[in-house]
Amino acid sequence: MAHPTHAVEPTRRDFLFIATGAAAAVSGATLVWPFVQSLAPDAATVAAGAPVEVDLTPIAEGQIVKLFWRGKLIFVRNRTPAEIKAAEDVNVATLRDPQADAARVKAGHAQWLVVYGNCTHLGCVPLGHQGEYEGWFCPCHGSIFDTSGRVRGGPAPTNLPVPPYTFTSDTKIVIGQEATA
Amino acid sequence: MIKRTLLIAAALLGLSGPTLAAGETPIPPQLSWTFAGPFGTFDRAQLQRGFKVYREVCASCHSLSYVAFRNLAQPGGPEFSEAQVRALAAEYQIQDGPNDAGDMFERPGRPADRFPSPFPNENAAAAANGGKAPPDLSLMAKARTYERGFPWFIFDIFTQFAEAGPDYLHAVLIGYEEPPQGVQVPTGGHYNKYFPGHIIAMPKPLSDGQVEYPKDANGQAQAPETIDQYSRDVTAFLTWTAEPHFEARKRLGFQVMLVLLVLSVLLYFTKKKIWARVGGEVDGHATPPMTHNP
Amino acid sequence: MSHSTTYVPKSAFAKWFETRLPVAGLVHSSFIAFPVPRNLTYFWTFGAILVFMLAAQIVTGVFLAMYYTPNAAMAFQSVEHIMRDVNYGWLLRYLHANGASMFFIAVYIHIFRNFYYGSYKAPREVLYILGVVIFILMMATAFMGYVLPWGQMSFWGATVITNLFSAIPLVGDTIVSYLWGGYAVGNPTLNRFFSLHFLLPFMIAGVVILHVWALHVPGQNNPTGIPIKSGKDAVPFTPYATIKDVFAVVVFMLFFAWWVFYIPNYLGHADNYIPANPAVTPAHIVPEWYFLPFYAILRAIPDKLGGVIAMFSAIVIWVFMPWLDTSKVRSTAYRPLYKQFFWVFVAVCVLLGWLGAKPAEGYYTLAAQICTVYYFAHFLIVLPVLGFIERPLPLPNSILESVMGVQKVGAGMPAGAHAEPQSKG
Numbered sequence: 035m036a037h038p039t040h041a042v043e044p045t046r047r048d049f050l051f052i053a054t055g056a057a058a059a060v061s062g063a064t065l066v067w068p069f070v071q072s073l074a075p076d077a078a079t080v081a082a083g084a085p086v087e088v089d090l091t092p093i094a095e096g097q098i099v100k101l102f103w104r105g106k107l108i109f110v111r112n113r114t115p116a117e118i119k120a121a122e123d124v125n126v127a128t129l130r131d132p133q134a135d136a137a138r139v140k141a142g143h144a145q146w147l148v149v150y151g152n153c154t155h156l157g158c159v160p161l162g163h164q165g166e167y168e169g170w171f172c173p174c175h176g177s178i179f180d181t182s183g184r185v186r187g188g189p190a191p192t193n194l195p196v197p198p199y200t201f202t203s204d205t206k207i208v209i210g211q212e213a214t215a
Numbered sequence: 216m217i218k219r220t221l222l223i224a225a226a227l228l229g230l231s232g233p234t235l236a237a238g239e240t241p242i243p244p245q246l247s248w249t250f251a252g253p254f255g256t257f258d259r260a261q262l263q264r265g266f267k268v269y270r271e272v273c274a275s276c277h278s279l280s281y282v283a284f285r286n287l288a289q290p291g292g293p294e295f296s297e298a299q300v301r302a303l304a305a306e307y308q309i310q311d312g313p314n315d316a317g318d319m320f321e322r323p324g325r326p327a328d329r330f331p332s333p334f335p336n337e338n339a340a341a342a343a344n345g346g347k348a349p350p351d352l353s354l355m356a357k358a359r360t361y362e363r364g365f366p367w368f369i370f371d372i373f374t375q376f377a378e379a380g381p382d383y384l385h386a387v388l389i390g391y392e393e394p395p396q397g398v399q400v401p402t403g404g405h406y407n408k409y410f411p412g413h414i415i416a417m418p419k420p421l422s423d424g425q426v427e428y429p430k431d432a433n434g435q436a437q438a439p440e441t442i443d444q445y446s447r448d449v450t451a452f453l454t455w456t457a458e459p460h461f462e463a464r465k466r467l468g469f470q471v472m473l474v475l476l477v478l479s480v481l482l483y484f485t486k487k488k489i490w491a492r493v494g495g496e497v498d499g500h501a502t503p504p505m506t507h508n509p
Numbered sequence: 510m511s512h513s514t515t516y517v518p519k520s521a522f523a524k525w526f527e528t529r530l531p532v533a534g535l536v537h538s539s540f541i542a543f544p545v546p547r548n549l550t551y552f553w554t555f556g557a558i559l560v561f562m563l564a565a566q567i568v569t570g571v572f573l574a575m576y577y578t579p580n581a582a583m584a585f586q587s588v589e590h591i592m593r594d595v596n597y598g599w600l601l602r603y604l605h606a607n608g609a610s611m612f613f614i615a616v617y618i619h620i621f622r623n624f625y626y627g628s629y630k631a632p633r634e635v636l637y638i639l640g641v642v643i644f645i646l647m648m649a650t651a652f653m654g655y656v657l658p659w660g661q662m663s664f665w666g667a668t669v670i671t672n673l674f675s676a677i678p679l680v681g682d683t684i685v686s687y688l689w690g691g692y693a694v695g696n697p698t699l700n701r702f703f704s705l706h707f708l709l710p711f712m713i714a715g716v717v718i719l720h721v722w723a724l725h726v727p728g729q730n731n732p733t734g735i736p737i738k739s740g741k742d743a744v745p746f747t748p749y750a751t752i753k754d755v756f757a758v759v760v761f762m763l764f765f766a767w768w769v770f771y772i773p774n775y776l777g778h779a780d781n782y783i784p785a786n787p788a789v790t791p792a793h794i795v796p797e798w799y800f801l802p803f804y805a806i807l808r809a810i811p812d813k814l815g816g817v818i819a820m821f822s823a824i825v826i827w828v829f830m831p832w833l834d835t836s837k838v839r840s841t842a843y844r845p846l847y848k849q850f851f852w853v854f855v856a857v858c859v860l861l862g863w864l865g866a867k868p869a870e871g872y873y874t875l876a877a878q879i880c881t882v883y884y885f886a887h888f889l890i891v892l893p894v895l896g897f898i899e900r901p902l903p904l905p906n907s908i909l910e911s912v913m914g915v916q917k918v919g920a921g922m923p924a925g926a927h928a929e930p931q932s933k934g
Contacts, residue, residue: 050488054481058755061474068597069572076576078594081285081327092315253771281589350783354589357774358782375771380779411792457782458592460599467600468770475763482756489748493547494913 085210087202090146098162100151103209107151107159108197109170110207113181118144120167121182131192135182138196148207149183149194160194170194240411243361243379243386246447250454251378253469256462257455262293264438265452268426268445273352276344278332281353282456285326291462292455300326307331345403347416356380356450356457380457381450383409388446391419421445515542539725544743545750546731548912552626553729554757555619561758562612563717567710569605570654577657579703581696584659585784603773609651610776611765613799616644624830625851627839628730634831636723639716641827646713648824651797653706659699660781661791667694667702669794673807676814693787733911734839735904742908793868801865802858806884808869809877819881826888833888835896843902847895854887 083104090110093099096117099110113121121135122144139147153160158174165171166187167180177188184193199209249258266287269279284304287295295303304324309331312319324331332351334340340348350358360379363371370376390409394400404414421442428436438444455461487495516537518524527533576595578587591598620640623629629637656667671688675681690697728737737743744750768775776798780791796804806823810816826833841848857880864877905911 050481050485054478054485057474057478057481061478064474068600069568071596072572072576072598072601074596076590076594076596076598077285078283078327078590081283084325084327281586281593286593354782358779360779372772372775377772377774458599460593464599464603464770464773468766471766471770472763475759475766479756479759479763482752482759486752486756489752493744493749 083210085208088207088209090205090207095145096163101209103197106197108209109147109149109151109162109183109194111147111149111162111181113145113147117168117181121169121180121184124180124182124184130185133182133184133193138182138184138193140199140201143201143204146207147181147183148199148209149196151194153177153190154185154192154194155188155190240361240413241408243382243409245382246378246385248378248381248451248454250451250461251376253375253465255465257291257451259294260437261448261451262455263295264428265448265450265455266293267428268421268449269352269452271426272420272445273449274330275333276340276349277352278334278340278349279330279352279456280332281329281351282459283327283329284324286456286459288326289459292459293452297326304328345416349417352453352456354457356384356454358457359383381454384450384453385446387415388421388449389443539721539746540751541745541747543725543746544728544737544740545746546729546737546742546908547744547749548731548733548908549729549750549753550732551753551757552618552622553731554754555615555622556724557754558615558758558761559612559619560717561761562608562615563710563713566605566608566612567714569601569608570707570710572601573605574707577703579657579700581659581699581785584657584699588658600769603769605654607765607768607773607776609654610797610799611761611768612647613651615761616647617799620644621855624854625841626730626732627734627834627836627841629831630834630839631831632727633723633730636720636727637831638828639720639723641824643713643716643720645824646709646716648800650706650709650713651799653702653709655781655797656699656702657706658781659785661783661785661789662778662781662794664694664785664787665790665794666796667698670796671698673817673820676817678814730839731908732840732842733905733908734843735908735911738907739909795866798862798866801863802861803865805861805865805877806881808865809874809881823884826885830888830892834892835894836899836901837896838901838904843904844895844899845902846899847891850887850891850895853883854891857883857887 086101086103088099088101088110090112093110093112095112096114097112101108101110118135124135126132126134135144138149151159153172153174155172155175155177158172160170160172160177160179162170165178167178169181169183169186170179171177172179172188172190175189177190178186179190179194180186182193183196185191197209198212199207200211201207249255249261269277284300284307287293287303288297288300304326307324307328307330308321309324309328310319311322314320332340334343334348337348357380361383363379367376386409387407390407392406392408394406394413398406398413400406400414404416405418406413407415423442424440426440426445428438428440430436438448458464516527516534518527518533523533573591576587576591576598578584588602591602593599595601623637623640652666652670656663671685671694674688675685677684686692688698689695690701778791778795783791795801803820803823807816807820810819836844836847838844841851861877861880861884864873864880867873869877
């Protein structure tokens with residue numbers, strides 16, 4: 035639009051326009067903040083993430099138990115001596131996500147493996163005691179995990195992660211609580 | 216029993232007003248609350264005292280089901296410490312379950328739990344209280360009010376008066392008195408000056424010295440241990456439970472108003488500048504021709 | 510919307526795109542080059558404010574719907590969950606609840622501006638009737654939205670309003686049970702109200718597009734009521750109307766924020782913080798303030814069917830306004846006699862609103878009846894008769910003359926811009 039007075043004008047006008055535009059842009063951007071924040075886990079969900087105590091005595095040797103913490107699936111596996119040996123005898127350097135079995139269990143409790151129960155590929159639940167290493171096999175896209183929950187084949191990029199947990203006695207663990215002081 | 220229940224129910228349903236001829240309900244006294252006005256905030260010590268009154272007096276009949284223990288440690292509330300809240304929660308038994316055997320069980324409370332109700336359900340609460348279940352108190356400060364009337368309801372927009380609910384709660388708590396001559400109080404009812412219809416099912420809940428307040432260094436109670444003070448404190452506490460983000464709301468409000476004010480001033484001058492290109496915006500209000508001509 | 514030829518695509522891509530979907534040209538002709546009468550007052554910014562409010566309600570509503578549970582057993586609790594636990598949930602809910610009232614404040618100003626300046630008259634009848642349709646959709650949306658928190662007022666408001674339909678002879682009761690999905694207001698009612706409350710705003714948005722389209726055919730009315738005669742009577746929409754609208758929207762936001770942050774429950778009812786209880790009716794059932802005048806008309810008629818008919822007629826009669834008003838002059842500014850009747854009408858509407866909040870007894874009922882009679886008389890007697898007996902003031906020769914005086918001449922639309930919008934169809 036051409037206008038009679040649309041000539042070069044003093045910078046005061048430019049400054050006013052820039053200041054107004056900038057103020058409007060910043061205010062508009064700030065307006066988005068509460069909407070985006072509301073999408074985050076709400077206060078009740080965050081507070082409900084209390085640690086879960088698990089009694090290990092009913093879990094037989096070789097058995098895998100599923101339970102939930104913070105709405106996420108967790109496997110607790112009572113490993114047989116053969117499974118432990120298989121997990122420990124692997125050359126760590128050959129793994130996709132190199133990690134020693136000892137780093138995935140608590141010292142003195144090699145029998146107990148506690149891992150998150152969702153495949154690190156796209157979140158399906160792998161089937162226990164299946165696959166080439168008889169650890170887990172994911173039916174969705176064929177990821178293979180060994181008896182330490184480490185990825186050994188298929189599209190999964192990393193091992194099944196270990197949640198924070200601690201032994202409060204030889205037969206009790208608390209998931210969601212790290213062994214600190 | 217049924218007859219008595221019906222009688223009280225009738226009284227509570229507001230049939231009592233004209234039939235009892237008990238006169239007009241007086242306007243609750245207007246108190247000066249710390250949380251009134253655009254910059255109002257809660258007095259933490261008052262909220263903590265109010266919580267103590269709730270816990271030792273109201274909680275035996277009234278639930279507080281929308282409030283969780285963790286809320287007591289949130290900013291903008293009584294702001295107890297996390298440790299205090301953990302210890303407090305553990306004093307309550309919370310029903311949980313079912314466990315692996317399929318049974319419900321009780322365990323000590325955690326901060327994430329809500330306050331347990333004193334009765335298992337509303338029918339039990341009604342049965343134990345003469346046929347009328349004591350209402351939940353979480354939202355009481357917003358769920359009760361009194362008619363402001365003309366012209367006050369217009370002034371309130373400008374003065375931001377929003378404390379009619381708290382004023383009413385306080386008034387009812389201090390409003391118990393002997394019924395005037397000729398007023399029949401039905402069995403199970405109680406005379407209250409400020410309750411609409413005057414006959415309230417709740418017996419007088421507070422008495423002087425009933426709740427012990429924290430002592431200062433001199434061994435003096437932090438606040439007077441009187442019905443009036445208890446009522447103020449528990450009302451302030453219930454105002455907070457009715458809206459735990461009350462302080463955040465007013466704080467954010469001030470920031471938003473400030474930003475919008477600056478923005479509107481900038482826009483006003485920008486608009487003026489732009490309209491100057493076409494000779495400015497002459498008062499465009501339609502006026503018959505010539506009369507507007509300078 | 511007229512597709513003017515003044516838009517020239519600058520880049521090769523824009524040119525390529527424009528020949529396939531001429532949306533840029535449409536926006537350019539509707540919101541950039543569109544000629545706007547230069548004498549519009551701030552009363553003409555409420556269209557933009559209403560568009561902003563509709564958008565704000567839809568955005569906050571979509572977010573609230575993510576956290577709300579439309580189930581009779583959980584609705585009240587889920588609203589409290591939003592207020593207490595969802596991050597900024599209290600802000601979303603207060604924006605949405607007060608936003609409804611702000612929407613109605615703006616729409617009532619918009620409607621009465623239209624009444625005052627005769628914007629409903631030819632050639633803008635369709636534009637105006639679309640506006641009435643939007644208003645009716647808004648009322649339905651607001652009513653259903655108020656039911657969702659499932660408090661005492663929600664429940665009893667829903668009961669009372671749906672029972673209006675039981676006044677229809679023969680099929681009334683069947684219609685009501687179909688509205689409820691049961692034999693009383695209950696969970697099915699809440700569920701369908703939620704569904705419709707989500708749907709209707711998008712229907713409103715659709716009718717708003719038609720409303721704006723219909724506006725851009727004859728162009729805007731203005732305080733003088735006389736049409737644009739030359740380019741000097743008008744200024745291009747952008748930047749002149751745009752900057753003015755943006756300024757007005759921000760000032761309106763300031764007003765909005767006052768309610769949201771400082772008196773968020775002023776316009777609500779305390780009873781709605783008590784969960785719905787089908788066994789106890791609140792002492793005073795009062796609809797939201799924006800329904801009060803119509804509610805007063807409903808109660809003024811001492812007959813169930815008659816009251817319902819009167820209430821619906823009070824809105825439907827608006828549709829006939831372009832033909833009930835016989836005056837050739839649009840703007841009330843040039844109608845000295847009608848001006849007085851206009852303000853009496855405004856006072857009657859405000860009075861009806863006040864009476865709607867009062868108990869329906871004694872003098873209140875009598876006053877409501879007098880006001881109701883006047884309300885209809887305004888449309889059925891005042892509007893048709895005044896056109897014949899009134900002597901309007903002389904109209905200015907042009908919009909420019911009305912604002913600048915006869916001698917002064919300012920810069921307006923550049924020469925060549927069309928004075929008659931839509932001249933090219």
